[in-house]
Amino acid sequence: MKINNVWAIIPAYNEEKNIAGIIKKTKKYVDIVLVVDDGSADRTTGVAEKTGALVLTHALNLGKGAALKTGCDFAIKNNAKFIVALDADAQHNPDGIPRFIEKLKKCDIVFSYRSLSSKMPLVLRFGNLFISNMAAFLYGVKLHDTQSGFRAFSKEAYKKIRWNSSDYSMESEMIARAGKQRLKYVQIPIETIYSDKYKGTTVLDGAKIVLNMLWWRLFNSR
C-alpha cells in the first residue's frame, strides 16, 4: 500500500444518507478517507466504497470508540502520520480539516469546540459544561467542549492516547490519557450542524462518562 500521511477516519453507523457527502468533501483535504462501518443495517459500506473511500466493516455494532480505534490501528499500520477523526452524520464540516493539520504541526493533539449557542440542545450544553469542568479538575485539561468528535492527532500521540472504551466514553478517555501523558494540545472552534437529535451522546452516556472519568483518575495508571 502507498505511504500516505494524512488519514481521515469516519466511524459510521447507519449513515447511508450522509456518508457520500462527507467523503466527497473530506477527500479534498486528506490523502486517504477511511470509513469504519460499525455494523450498519443499511448500505453505508456500499455507498462509502462507491464514493471512493477505503472501508472497514465491523460485522457487529460495537460503538463509536471501537470503530474509531479500528480505523486508527489500521491507519497507523499503513504508515499514517496524522489522523483526523470526524463524525459521519454531517455534523462536522470537513472544510475545517486544513486548520487541524496546520495546528498539528506544532502540537500532539487538536481538539475542537462547538459554539455553545442556542443551536446546541440545552441538556447537551449543561452536560458538556459539567464534563469539561470535571476534565479540568481531574486531568488538568481545560477544554471548552469535551464531547466534540472532530479531532486530529499525530501517530505518536495516538500510541499514547489509545483508548479502551468502545462507546462515547472514548472522547473523554482520550482527554484523560492526553492529560496524564502531558501531551501538547490546542483547541479550535468549529461550525456544527445538529441533524439528528436521537443520535450522539445521551444523558445516560453523560452519567457513564462522569463515572468513567473518576474511575480512570483513581485506578488507571497509564
Added chain:
Amino acid sequence: MVLGIQIAGLLFGLFMIYYSFIIYKRKEFAAIEFGLLLVFWLLFIIVSLFPYFLEPLVKSLNIARTFDLLVISGFIILIASVFYIYKITRRNEKRLEKLVREFAMKKNERK
C-alpha cells in the same frame, strides 16, 4: 403440616429440575453439569420440605429461623452469581470486540 411456602419451594425445585433436564437434552449442559444441578435442586426440595434438617446449622450461626438462613444464603448466592456473570460478560465483550475489529482489518488487507 406442609405450609404453602414449602409447596412453592417444592414446585420451584421440580420446575428447575425439569428446566435443567431440557437444557441437558439440548446438549447445552454436559452430563456432569446436569448431575450437579440435579443434586442442588434435590437438596433445595429436601430443605423446603424438611427445614429442621438445618436446625443445628441455624443454631450454631445464631440465626433466629431456618427461613432467615435460606434468605441470607439466597442473597449471598445471588450476589456471587451477579459478580460471576458480570465478569463473564465483560470478558466476552472484550473477546467479541477484538474479534470483530481484527476481522474488519484482515478483510481489507486481503483486498
